[in-house]
Every structure is written in structure tokens, then in C-alpha cells.
Amino acid sequence: MNTSSQIPAKQIIHVSGPAELLDMPSEYQELVKRQLMAHTEGELSGADDYVKLFYFLTDDPDEKKICCQLALDELEHYKRAAKILLDIGIDTSFMISQGLEERAFYATEAVKSCKNWAERALISFLVEDAVIDVLEEMTESSYQPIADMCPQVIKEEKLHVGHGFRITREMCRSEEGHHQIQTALERMWPVTLDTFGRSDSERSEQYITYGLRIRTYKDARERFARRARLKLEALGLNVPSDEANRKFL
Numbered sequence: 001m002n003t004s005s006q007i008p009a010k011q012i013i014h015v016s017g018p019a020e021l022l023d024m025p026s027e028y029q030e031l032v033k034r035q036l037m038a039h040t041e042g043e044l045s046g047a048d049d050y051v052k053l054f055y056f057l058t059d060d061p062d063e064k065k066i067c068c069q070l071a072l073d074e075l076e077h078y079k080r081a082a083k084i085l086l087d088i089g090i091d092t093s094f095m096i097s098q099g100l101e102e103r104a105f106y107a108t109e110a111v112k113s114c115k116n117w118a119e120r121a122l123i124s125f126l127v128e129d130a131v132i133d134v135l136e137e138m139t140e141s142s143y144q145p146i147a148d149m150c151p152q153v154i155k156e157e158k159l160h161v162g163h164g165f166r167i168t169r170e171m172c173r174s175e176e177g178h179h180q181i182q183t184a185l186e187r188m189w190p191v192t193l194d195t196f197g198r199s200d201s202e203r204s205e206q207y208i209t210y211g212l213r214i215r216t217y218k219d220a221r222e223r224f225a226r227r228a229r230l231k232l233e234a235l236g237l238n239v240p241s242d243e244a245n246r247k248f249l
């Protein structure tokens, strides 16, 4: 526990739970809340993506079933994160009745719309994988309840990404499917890279200072882009430039 009001060096911060959180500088408390609110909302949007968007984009009963199953995972992830917030006095139940468009913490196109099955494939293959990168940083969070939450969530997210990859790979086998994935990639690549946040964000540095993240938004994005680009190119896809059509850099 650190009771100093000064910014502590990140390596010495360890906050075991809600009681110790109250002893931390208000800036730390706000960052923990902010990070958790975004994550919590993102999980709920993930559940909605599966059953409000993806479900209606397929006629395959097995794929519909998978949409429902993975939505259950996302709801469970929401509940885990919501519990951590409730333990520090923040009730997120209002999010349940919000529509995708109303959710403001995780304000990215990546979770708000999906036009076709090819986009559905890439949302799981790319966007959910980007989420894993962030969660992996959060497994080392200075706020212990966050660190404890992540491993199980990552385990399940990897299955979601794996399914997205399999759909993508399967579609890429036919000329028409490949074309559909390529077209979807033109839209989903910049949207995926945007999910990491603004490179000039002040909060990005603060998260690192307080041991709540490991990499800056910019570094995390570039690291993800390098690895994802290789996987997409291996499927014969042409990956757009990392700067093209970005909402913000």
C-alpha cells in the first residue's frame, strides 16, 4: 500500500483491494475506475455484438449457436468486471439497458456495427485479439482485483479469436470469400487500430506510471499491427496502411 499523495514509482505500487484503493491518490483511483468502466462496457457491447448483430448475419444453426455461447462468455466477463466496480461503490447496471450507440466509454466503431459475415469474422479475429493484448497488460495491474480478473477472460477470448480466425481462413479459400474478407479488412483494419486509443493521450502515460498498463497506446497499437499484419498476409490478404482511414492517430 502507498499512502503518499505524490505519484509513486510504478514498480512499488500494489493495491490489494477496495480498502487500500481509498488510500491511493485520487488520480490513481480515477484511472482505475476509468479503465474498469471502459472494460466493463466493452464486455457488454461484446455480448450485444454476438446476439444483436452477428446472430442475424448467418443462416447456419451452428454459427447461431456459437453466437449465443460466446455472448454468454461476454456476459460473464461483464459480471466479473461489474463486481470489481460495485466493490468500490460504482453500479454499472445502467449499462445493461443501454443500446450499443449509447455506450460512450468504449466509443469505437469496432463494437457498434457489423455489416456482414466477413466483418463478423474480422471483428473476432482482429478486434477481440486487440482486446487480449490489452488484457495481457492488465494481468500485471497494480490493482490486484484487475490482475486477478484477467487470466480467465483471456482464456475465453482466445477461443473467440480462434473462431474468428477459422471463419476468416475458410472464407479465404474461395475467390468470392477472399474478396469479401479483403473488402471487410479495408474497413476493419483502421477501426481495429483505433481501438487502442489516441497516441497523444495523456491518460496513456498515466496508466503506465501507476502500473495499470505496460505499454503506451501507441506502442501497444504498433506491436499488435506488426503481428496481425503477418497473420493476414499469410492468408493472402492485402493489409491497408496503418495510417489510412484512421479516425484518430
Ligand SMILES: [Fe+2]
Binding pocket: 043, 046, 073, 074, 077, 153, 157
Ligand atoms: Fe470478453
Ligand SMILES: [Fe+2]
Binding pocket: 046, 074, 128, 156, 157, 160
Ligand atoms: Fe470475446
